[in-house]
Amino acid sequence: MNKKALSLVEITISMAVLILVMLPSFLAFSSGNQGIQMTDYEFRAHNAAIELVEQTISLPFDMIKSGQYDESDIVDGANFADTPAVFHLSFSSEFKPKMLIEDIIKNKKVVFKKVTVTINYPVTKLSKQRKDFSVKVIINNDSV
Amino acid sequence: MTLKLSNHNRGFTIMIALILGTVLLVLSVTLYTFVSRQYSGMNVIVNGEIAHFLAETGINTTIGTIRDSISNNLKSNSENYQKLRNIFLSGKSLKNVCINDLLDSSWNNDLKAFSREVDKTASIEVNVYLRDFKQSEMNPNIWHDPKAVDGWLVVESVGEYKKIQRKIVIKRAVSVFNLVPGVMGKFSLYLNDSIRKDENDYNIIRNDYNGMITDGPKPIIVYNHATPEYPVEPANIADVLRDERKSDVWQQRGWIWLKGGKTRLNLCSGSGDLGEFFQFYDVNTSNVFTPVKFSSPAQNLPESFFRPITLPWDRSSISVKNTAYRFWHSFVLDSFHDRSSRMLVEAMYEGQVLSNDERLYYGSKSSILHLFGDARKGFQSRTRVIGPVYSAFVRFAYLDVKPEDSDVKNIFENNNPKPIYLLRSLPKEYYNDSVAINEFAGRKVGGPILKTGMLFKDYKEYSALMSCIVELPYAESYNSMQDVYDRKADRVFPTLKKVLDLDTNGESVIERNGNTFYKGKPAIEDSLTLIKQRVQNTFSTPKEFWKKYLNKDGELELDSVVCITNSNNEEFVVPPVGQPQPLVVKGGGIILLNNGNITLRGISLANTSETFTIASTAESKVRFESTMTNMVNIIAPKAQVDYGSKFELFGSLCVKNIYADHRFQGGVIRYREAQDPTHSSYDRFYKVFIANTDSYWNE
Numbered sequence: 001m002n003k004k005a006l007s008l009v010e011i012t013i014s015m016a017v018l019i020l021v022m023l024p025s026f027l028a029f030s031s032g033n034q035g036i037q038m039t040d041y042e043f044r045a046h047n048a049a050i051e052l053v054e055q056t057i058s059l060p061f062d063m064i065k066s067g068q069y070d071e072s073d074i075v076d077g078a079n080f081a082d083t084p085a086v087f088h089l090s091f092s093s094e095f096k097p098k099m100l101i102e103d104i105i106k107n108k109k110v111v112f113k114k115v116t117v118t119i120n121y122p123v124t125k126l127s128k129q130r131k132d133f134s135v136k137v138i139i140n141n142d143s144v
Numbered sequence: 145m146t147l148k149l150s151n152h153n154r155g156f157t158i159m160i161a162l163i164l165g166t167v168l169l170v171l172s173v174t175l176y177t178f179v180s181r182q183y184s185g186m187n188v189i190v191n192g193e194i195a196h197f198l199a200e201t202g203i204n205t206t207i208g209t210i211r212d213s214i215s216n217n218l219k220s221n222s223e224n225y226q227k228l229r230n231i232f233l234s235g236k237s238l239k240n241v242c243i244n245d246l247l248d249s250s251w252n253n254d255l256k257a258f259s260r261e262v263d264k265t266a267s268i269e270v271n272v273y274l275r276d277f278k279q280s281e282m283n284p285n286i287w288h289d290p291k292a293v294d295g296w297l298v299v300e301s302v303g304e305y306k307k308i309q310r311k312i313v314i315k316r317a318v319s320v321f322n323l324v325p326g327v328m329g330k331f332s333l334y335l336n337d338s339i340r341k342d343e344n345d346y347n348i349i350r351n352d353y354n355g356m357i358t359d360g361p362k363p364i365i366v367y368n369h370a371t372p373e374y375p376v377e378p379a380n381i382a383d384v385l386r387d388e389r390k391s392d393v394w395q396q397r398g399w400i401w402l403k404g405g406k407t408r409l410n411l412c413s414g415s416g417d418l419g420e421f422f423q424f425y426d427v428n429t430s431n432v433f434t435p436v437k438f439s440s441p442a443q444n445l446p447e448s449f450f451r452p453i454t455l456p457w458d459r460s461s462i463s464v465k466n467t468a469y470r471f472w473h474s475f476v477l478d479s480f481h482d483r484s485s486r487m488l489v490e491a492m493y494e495g496q497v498l499s500n501d502e503r504l505y506y507g508s509k510s511s512i513l514h515l516f517g518d519a520r521k522g523f524q525s526r527t528r529v530i531g532p533v534y535s536a537f538v539r540f541a542y543l544d545v546k547p548e549d550s551d552v553k554n555i556f557e558n559n560n561p562k563p564i565y566l567l568r569s570l571p572k573e574y575y576n577d578s579v580a581i582n583e584f585a586g587r588k589v590g591g592p593i594l595k596t597g598m599l600f601k602d603y604k605e606y607s608a609l610m611s612c613i614v615e616l617p618y619a620e621s622y623n624s625m626q627d628v629y630d631r632k633a634d635r636v637f638p639t640l641k642k643v644l645d646l647d648t649n650g651e652s653v654i655e656r657n658g659n660t661f662y663k664g665k666p667a668i669e670d671s672l673t674l675i676k677q678r679v680q681n682t683f684s685t686p687k688e689f690w691k692k693y694l695n696k697d698g699e700l701e702l703d704s705v706v707c708i709t710n711s712n713n714e715e716f717v718v719p720p721v722g723q724p725q726p727l728v729v730k731g732g733g734i735i736l737l738n739n740g741n742i743t744l745r746g747i748s749l750a751n752t753s754e755t756f757t758i759a760s761t762a763e764s765k766v767r768f769e770s771t772m773t774n775m776v777n778i779i780a781p782k783a784q785v786d787y788g789s790k791f792e793l794f795g796s797l798c799v800k801n802i803y804a805d806h807r808f809q810g811g812v813i814r815y816r817e818a819q820d821p822t823h824s825s826y827d828r829f830y831k832v833f834i835a836n837t838d839s840y841w842n843e
Contacts, residue, residue: 014161021165028172032179039179039186046190053197112205114258136262137197140204
């Protein structure tokens with residue numbers, strides 16, 4: 001009696017079917033993984049921005065010194081401008097913060113300050129591509 | 145071992161591959177879907193946070209403008225102010241009213257520009273609402289003011305970013321009420337327990353016949369209506385005189401309640417500032433007073449007065465003669481005086497017209513409380529007096545003698561001065577039918593030789609008409625003054641026209657324009673309850689209070705209702721030592737003191753739309769240390785007005801009692817008519833209080 005083995009045709013067809021099915025699966029996995037990484041970084045960038053904004057707007061109005069601040073100024077444990085306020089930052093060095101504080105003057109008085117915090121962050125872990133995430137807020141001078 | 149595959153097993157590998165492929169496909173699709181959803185979920189959170197910051201920016205940039213706008217509106221007289229004030233004072237239960245149009249709401253344009261900087265999908269909108277306004281003073285047994293409401297000023301900021309919205313709401317408590325201290329605003333003077341030892345306590349002033357006081361205690365004169373002398377809101381004399389004629393003028397004036405035991409106030413003699421003659425004197429001509437001769441009503445007279453009586457005349461030393469006389473009864477009323485040019489004490493008992501018993505019982509000192517203003521036209525200030533309050537005064541009873549015979553009549557009437565027959569005051573034990581009634585100066589004038597028994601059946605008839613010290617409810621003076629204003633001829637006393645009567649109950653209704661503010665028996669505690677409800681801030685010590693509200697010019701910028709617990713019992717000195725006198729009060733307000741004495745050294749209101757009250761729950765003392773005017777209401781049911789400087793109070797004095805002794809320097813209480821809830825001027829004291837602190841809500 002002849003022993004019938006899997007035919008080459010069968011194997012070829014099976015491989016083809018498997019490849020056809022696996023390809024979108026791998027694409028989907030890859031995309032999902034990238035999505036997770038993007039979401040992770042975007043979320044962390046967002047948190048970093050919020051952290052910085054919250055620490056800034058919680059200061060007394062007079063201590064919010066106007067100016068342009070970058071990653072060399074915004075360092076965990078360092079003082080904010082020349083004030084006694086100290087930054088307490090939890091984000092890593094992959095996230096590059098920038099902060100722009102502008103005076104809004106009415107009737108020769110600084111009535112508001114506009115704070116723009118921008119976090120520059122990598123899209124994914126190994127990616128060289130970077131994105132910016134910004135938050136803007138205006139703070140009221142209660143003493144005016 | 146060999147693998148055997150039958151014909152029907154062929155295609156097995158493909159099946160495996162298909163199944164495996166399908167499983168992987170499902171897993172990958174699931175993962176993809178999950179990641180996609182997670183991503184969009186994260187976007188919602190992230191975008192929501194940005195929307196939140198946009199909303200916060202909306203609040204930050206507008207809250208100051210909104211506060212200023214409302215505050216400016218309420219201080220100005222603009223059209224918007226009127227509209228805003230009308231909404232606040234509508235007394236309606238407002239559920240949700242947007243008031244952007246009444247404020248400078250250009251902020252939304254500024255916010256639009258800012259949101260465009262963030263993203264083209266970003267937007268910020270800030271709206272201001274009056275929300276959940278409900279009536280707060282609704283008990284007519286305490287105070288019912290339909291315009292008093294509590295609610296919220298709501299600033300609502302909605303930030304939107306990539307279709308995600310976040311709303312931040314800031315609420316500030318708003319209270320609208322009238323700063324007049326409730327039912328006590330209707331009283332000039334309210335003494336919660338006016339008598340401590342006996343009914344004679346307030347009668348300590350030594351004055352002469354003209355009302356001049358040379359030493360010792362001085363009176364408090366209470367003006368229950370606005371007079372031309374008022375420091376603010378002076379009245380026009382013509383208006384006062386016109387109103388004075390109205391028999392129900394008491395309804396438009398500050399009331400007086402002397403609570404507690406019976407109070408007898410000996411009226412002060414004299415027609416000057418301090419005298420209280422005016423109740424019995426005719427005041428037809430400005431500041432010229434003539435005593436009114438009152439006739440006794442016919443029904444009060446014995447039968448002997450209605451027919452001529454033949455009696456021997458008193459000139460029997462010349463010729464003996466019996467002749468007919470007619471008699472009538474009249475009297476003049478006079479007041480208490482202790483001194484005269486002839487007698488330094490108890491001068492009113494000179495001539496023995498009044499009895500020794502009366503001298504012992506009543507004495508000759510007059511009261512420190514002058515409840516009906518002073519004698520000048522326009523300054524007489526009759527009003528409703530509640531409580532067992534009596535006035536004591538002297539009735540000099542005359543027997544009017546008229547000879548029937550013309551010859552005798554000529555002799556009789558040609559005497560100068562005219563013959564006077566007084567019915568002297570006699571205690572019962574001294575009375576009999578043969579007490580002589582002689583001409584007062586002992587002259588022989590052609591009058592009758594008359595004995596009491598010829599006119600009176602018994603002591604009862606005599607005593608009803610004799611001279612004496614009369615004690616009548618204070619209300620009788622009010623009624624009698626109506627006769628003066630009605631220019632009534634042949635006046636009788638007490639007058640037959642009863643406008644007011646003795647009122648020990650005090651049941652009152654205070655209403656205007658169909659609204660009943662109060663119904664019941666007014667009590668200082670009612671006002672105190674109301675003030676406690678209205679307290680907005682509490683301080684531990686007077687020092688803390690002054691630190692908060694005293695400005696750099698030493699003025700009190702209160703504009704609030706505050707409580708000072710003052711558990712250390714520190715004296716509350718107004719103005720504080722070292723600050724300018726008088727203390728200028730801006731914005732009005734009420735201070736509720738839980739402990740400590742109150743010392744007043746002069747208080748002035750910055751403008752007439754303000755009212756200022758100091759209330760106290762403590763068993764304390766209220767002392768005046770300056771002759772300066774104190775424009776303040778004192779609401780202190782357990783406090784005693786202590787002796788100190790002569791004072792002037794412009795407002796309502798509602799305390800437990802007044803400590804009256806030889807050191808009391810007296811003063812003036814000027815009821816502030818504008819505070820009377822029955823007057824439309826009351827409405828000027830409504831205030832809109834917006835709390836200083838915000839409540840944040842994320843919705």
